[in-house]
Amino acid sequence: MSTTVTDPIFRATGVGCRFGGVIALDSVDFEIGRNEIVGLIGPNGSGKTTLLNVLSGIYKSTSGELEVDGRPSRFMSSRRLSRDYGLARTFQNIRLCSSLTVRENVLIGMHSRFKWYDSILPFGPGSREKKAAANVEEILEFVGIGDKADEIATDLAYGDQRRVEIARALATSPRLLLLDEPAAGMNPREARVLVDLIHRIHAERDMAVVVIEHNMNVVMNTASRVMVLDAGLCIAHGDPKTVSADPHVLEAYLGKRFRDA
Amino acid sequence: MLSFVPKPIMRIALLALVVLGFLLPNLVEPYTIRVAATILVFTVFATGLNLILGFGGLLSFGHAAMFGAGAYIAARLMLDTGMSLALVIVCSVLGTAVFGLLVGITSWRVGGDYLALITLGAGQIFYLYLNNAKEVTGGATGLPGIPPGVFFGWDLTAIENTYLFILGATIVATAFAWLIGKSFLGRSLLAIREDEVIARAHGINVPLTKVIVFGIGAGIAGLAGVLQVLLLGFVGPASFTVDQSILAVEIVLIGGMATTLGPFLGSILVIGSTEYLRSLADYRSMIFGALMVLILLWKPGGLVQILGLGETRASKATSLSALLAKLRRSGTPPSRHSAHAEPVTEEARP
Amino acid sequence: MEFLQQVTNGLTIGSVYALVAIGFSVVYGALGLVNFAHGDILMAGTFVTYGVYTSFHLPIVISCVIGILAGIVIAGIVEEVAVRPVLKSHLLIPMMTTLGMGLIIRNLVELKYGSGTLPFPSFAGSGFFHIGDLQIARAAVVTLVVAVITLVLFAAFLKFTKPGFAIRVVAQDMTAARLMGVPVNRTIMAVYGAGGALGVIGGLLYANTLEVVYLGMGFPILLKGFAAAIVGGIGNLQGALIGGLVLGILEATVGPAAGSYRDAIAFVLLIAILLVRPAGLLGARVQERV
Numbered sequence: 001m002s003t004t005v006t007d008p009i010f011r012a013t014g015v016g017c018r019f020g021g022v023i024a025l026d027s028v029d030f031e032i033g034r035n036e037i038v039g040l041i042g043p044n045g046s047g048k049t050t051l052l053n054v055l056s057g058i059y060k061s062t063s064g065e066l067e068v069d070g071r072p073s074r075f076m077s078s079r080r081l082s083r084d085y086g087l088a089r090t091f092q093n094i095r096l097c098s099s100l101t102v103r104e105n106v107l108i109g110m111h112s113r114f115k116w117y118d119s120i121l122p123f124g125p126g127s128r129e130k131k132a133a134a135n136v137e138e139i140l141e142f143v144g145i146g147d148k149a150d151e152i153a154t155d156l157a158y159g160d161q162r163r164v165e166i167a168r169a170l171a172t173s174p175r176l177l178l179l180d181e182p183a184a185g186m187n188p189r190e191a192r193v194l195v196d197l198i199h200r201i202h203a204e205r206d207m208a209v210v211v212i213e214h215n216m217n218v219v220m221n222t223a224s225r226v227m228v229l230d231a232g233l234c235i236a237h238g239d240p241k242t243v244s245a246d247p248h249v250l251e252a253y254l255g256k257r258f259r260d261a
Numbered sequence: 262m263l264s265f266v267p268k269p270i271m272r273i274a275l276l277a278l279v280v281l282g283f284l285l286p287n288l289v290e291p292y293t294i295r296v297a298a299t300i301l302v303f304t305v306f307a308t309g310l311n312l313i314l315g316f317g318g319l320l321s322f323g324h325a326a327m328f329g330a331g332a333y334i335a336a337r338l339m340l341d342t343g344m345s346l347a348l349v350i351v352c353s354v355l356g357t358a359v360f361g362l363l364v365g366i367t368s369w370r371v372g373g374d375y376l377a378l379i380t381l382g383a384g385q386i387f388y389l390y391l392n393n394a395k396e397v398t399g400g401a402t403g404l405p406g407i408p409p410g411v412f413f414g415w416d417l418t419a420i421e422n423t424y425l426f427i428l429g430a431t432i433v434a435t436a437f438a439w440l441i442g443k444s445f446l447g448r449s450l451l452a453i454r455e456d457e458v459i460a461r462a463h464g465i466n467v468p469l470t471k472v473i474v475f476g477i478g479a480g481i482a483g484l485a486g487v488l489q490v491l492l493l494g495f496v497g498p499a500s501f502t503v504d505q506s507i508l509a510v511e512i513v514l515i516g517g518m519a520t521t522l523g524p525f526l527g528s529i530l531v532i533g534s535t536e537y538l539r540s541l542a543d544y545r546s547m548i549f550g551a552l553m554v555l556i557l558l559w560k561p562g563g564l565v566q567i568l569g570l571g572e573t574r575a576s577k578a579t580s581l582s583a584l585l586a587k588l589r590r591s592g593t594p595p596s597r598h599s600a601h602a603e604p605v606t607e608e609a610r611p
Numbered sequence: 612m613e614f615l616q617q618v619t620n621g622l623t624i625g626s627v628y629a630l631v632a633i634g635f636s637v638v639y640g641a642l643g644l645v646n647f648a649h650g651d652i653l654m655a656g657t658f659v660t661y662g663v664y665t666s667f668h669l670p671i672v673i674s675c676v677i678g679i680l681a682g683i684v685i686a687g688i689v690e691e692v693a694v695r696p697v698l699k700s701h702l703l704i705p706m707m708t709t710l711g712m713g714l715i716i717r718n719l720v721e722l723k724y725g726s727g728t729l730p731f732p733s734f735a736g737s738g739f740f741h742i743g744d745l746q747i748a749r750a751a752v753v754t755l756v757v758a759v760i761t762l763v764l765f766a767a768f769l770k771f772t773k774p775g776f777a778i779r780v781v782a783q784d785m786t787a788a789r790l791m792g793v794p795v796n797r798t799i800m801a802v803y804g805a806g807g808a809l810g811v812i813g814g815l816l817y818a819n820t821l822e823v824v825y826l827g828m829g830f831p832i833l834l835k836g837f838a839a840a841i842v843g844g845i846g847n848l849q850g851a852l853i854g855g856l857v858l859g860i861l862e863a864t865v866g867p868a869a870g871s872y873r874d875a876i877a878f879v880l881l882i883a884i885l886l887v888r889p890a891g892l893l894g895a896r897v898q899e900r901v
Contacts, residue, residue: 057462079464079467082462099451119440120440375885381837389874393871510707543718546715553711554708
């Protein structure tokens, strides 16, 4: 079950997270190599999103060790992980700033590029604001919503809102991108476009990607490695084909009866 | 209402308004000039709060204390030292900004509604201080007889000159706030207002940004305090009660949160109507209270939105999405959720 | 002995703070919202009692009941107009809409009664009880007794009645409550009504102790109520009770030394507690959910 990754960007050892009496994550070992796509699947409530929240510093794990680039990161803030270690993420329940345009939402991702004096000198030739704006155009084009830059982000269609979230995450120039159910609410055609987008992110932008997804087509067509969580534990781990045939996985998803059938 | 007017024409109109502002002393009698100057002082005062409340989403009920700090620092300096007006302004603005930073540091620990209570408490303590520290503040009678200022050789004794000086300061303050609002700092503040988790996850230093905006907002309020001293020639605690803080909140809301012209439009309506519609004086707070509620319910962009004068970046009232209680009790402002019911999944668990 | 006298005085005013704090806390605990109209609601209810008593010459007790009912109605209106429509929007918005409603209420009362100080008919009578050297005003005894009875009844209401149970469920998780068939909208109304009633009782006791009513009475009591609620852990009802009593006793014992800064005690306490222990003395921290 153990697949060793040489020189991982991120390593979790025995990570657990509990809220009072609820054990959301029991003990999970997890590694993300540079430039790979990892799929993370599991039934509802299995702890996938909690794991993502722990990785990105939004929750603090209650046990275990976390390392980013070989440095202990268990107590790092999500701000530090984003700014200094290139960790970016999207959210399962889309979280866009509803009073801002698509462009401004993406610009939020570029926050770390600015210096304090840009706040009183935002204009002028060669200003960072201008460069950032050009960059936003490029990213929006890349995710396929270049024509919607000036619309209010939350007025967009569901699938496009997911893309804005991805664009905002890409704007931080991450080395590791965490996608939390990017295909939720998408129709099959949109999901295929998403698969393509994930491949392009991986290939053209040179970053590791972790995808949480219920849509098996998306996971199986993108991930080179899949991890299955159930009740806060990793129950299977390996390449997509092996995992989807694993009896534990079938049991977790479909119940015992189906495994024996 | 005016959104059909093309942008270049709006710009020309704005320019005409500024020119009219400068010509005003030649056109009207001193009483009107005085009212106009009062409106401008409150524009500056509310501009500071607009950054804190409109952009940052931080409800401060202590803004009058910032206003007062600026006014009292300026008054003491002008009474006790022969300092030039420019230096007085620098000292007052910086002093008030430091005061604001101190209050802002409390936002490091607490957010949202608690911050409103802390600023309320700080404002009350400041007010008690103004009334009781007689040697410094003159107590309830305040400090009368403050000499009129001289700004680089320009004598501000005449009301026309005071007005022009205040107008210049208002334009500077508004432009400054506009720059900040347009910049990454303005965006960061809006992001913090909407969703702190997102702000943090994209590298924004949330506590620091909040403290900084408190400092900047207080500094601008301090400038308004100096202008108030120049206009009135005296300071007294009655100008810095919690009611004044609430007045500033009203101006920001009615004018339009997170807009550039909002504080000005709000001041015209709130201060101007107080001066010119004396017959309505008895119903004043009812009218503005009702206006506040109506604007929050239907036109969160305030007058700026109603008149169609600019983009609306106000925090909108929504009736979307479930999971209301979720973030409220943790002391952080809840995010404005997307336009979809959130799936009740593991997210919803403790 | 003098100290004991001060503590007794402190307990009296403290129980008024406690009632106001609980009225405020029940709303905060259930909805996570600060009701800035609370002070004006309690002021308006007290004025209704005053108005009914002076114009219709009803017995004071009945006047008080009418005042409390008026408080419930006003609080219900505030909820319906200014809170329900914005319940799910940014935290700021319901705070500011209630502030706006407070301005409206205050203005309406001012139109009828002006901004002067009016004599309030004391329902406790004057005079003192003597226990040893201890001298306790009748008003103080009535205040304490009424406050304690009210709090016990309210606790029983929350614990044993169906609406009380619904309030507790809504406070736990509004979505789950809705899914389980709890009439959430009606319950929120009940929360505000209860808050209004407790506030008006506090206002009446305050007016009874001072034997005056005035337009500005709501705001200082509200601030003290905030402070008391914060000290005990905002949203925590027992905490609000303890916070109110602690604040009252502190004001009575430390107050004389603080001189003209007496009123600052509450604010200093409020700020200190929020900075050192934002969850209050009895509260526990809740982890933020994403």
